[in-house]
Amino acid sequence: GEEVAQTPKHLVRGEGQKAKLYCAPIKGHSYVFWYQQVLKNEFKFLISFQNENVFDETGMPKERFSAKCLPNSPCSLEIQATKLEDSAVYFCASSHLGSAQGATGNTIYFGEGSWLTVV
Amino acid sequence: KQEVTQIPAALSVPEGENLVLNCSFTDSAIYNLQWFRQDPGKGLTSLLLIQSSQREQTSGRLNASLDKSSGRSTLYIAASQPGDSATYLCASTGRGNKLVFGAGTILRVKS
Numbered sequence: 249g250e251e252v253a254q255t256p257k258h259l260v261r262g263e264g265q266k267a268k269l270y271c272a273p274i275k276g277h278s279y280v281f282w283y284q285q286v287l288k289n290e291f292k293f294l295i296s297f298q299n300e301n302v303f304d305e306t307g308m309p310k311e312r313f314s315a316k317c318l319p320n321s322p323c324s325l326e327i328q329a330t331k332l333e334d335s336a337v338y339f340c341a342s343s344h345l346g347s348a349q350g351a352t353g354n355t356i357y358f359g360e361g362s363w364l365t366v367v
Numbered sequence: 368k369q370e371v372t373q374i375p376a377a378l379s380v381p382e383g384e385n386l387v388l389n390c391s392f393t394d395s396a397i398y399n400l401q402w403f404r405q406d407p408g409k410g411l412t413s414l415l416l417i418q419s420s421q422r423e424q425t426s427g428r429l430n431a432s433l434d435k436s437s438g439r440s441t442l443y444i445a446a447s448q449p450g451d452s453a454t455y456l457c458a459s460t461g462r463g464n465k466l467v468f469g470a471g472t473i474l475r476v477k478s
Binding site for chain 2: 252279281283290291293296298303304339341343345354355356357358359360361
């Protein structure tokens with residue numbers, strides 16, 4: 249597709265429940281990213297993939313958060329045993345190339361986000 | 368660790384005015400500098416990307432400059448319109464296209 253598609257748009261979970269978010273990157277893009285946006289526009293990098301391989305997971309909380317990008321499937325971000333502070337908008341993004349490979353390919357395209365509310 | 372700061376945090380201008388949004392970053396070892404726009408309840412739209420070897424990029428009424436040595440970038444918006452009202456974010460790009468964002472500038476253009 250020509251846009252990054254994220255589902256669901258909104259998700260409400262009780263504390264302790266599992267949450268799973270999905271992302272279909274733009275067709276042909278090799279890099280997929282997950283970002284978490286909390287209050288006041290603070291974007292936090294979570295994880296990136298190069299194809300199905302984890303490229304950088306330095307932003308992922310060590311417990312409860314996991315992510316996958318398997319061939320022929322949407323990428324996913326899963327949060328086990330959600331906590332109130334997990335409430336945020338989770339953005340998926342994709343790009344054609346890595347950062348050192350040319351301006352056009354570097355442009356990063358974002359989905360519209362998945363709004364997770366933990367109550 | 369890269370830190371990105373944006374000034375001002377909010378800006379309100381009358382329609383037609385030219386304006387400048389500022390972005391500074393602490394680590395000059397960046398690959399690119401990217402400016403985004405975010406409308407309420409929406410994702411990010413890429414406006415301009417400046418490679419580290421470039422000094423500026425232009426698209427329509429937007430012009431972004433980059434001074435790596437001083438760790439600064441500016442986004443210039445000419446002849447502002449109410450439709451320009453949004454949050455503008457700058458982000459530095461590191462290895463693997465990883466973005467470090469500023470907190471954004473909330474722009475309101477009054478008609």
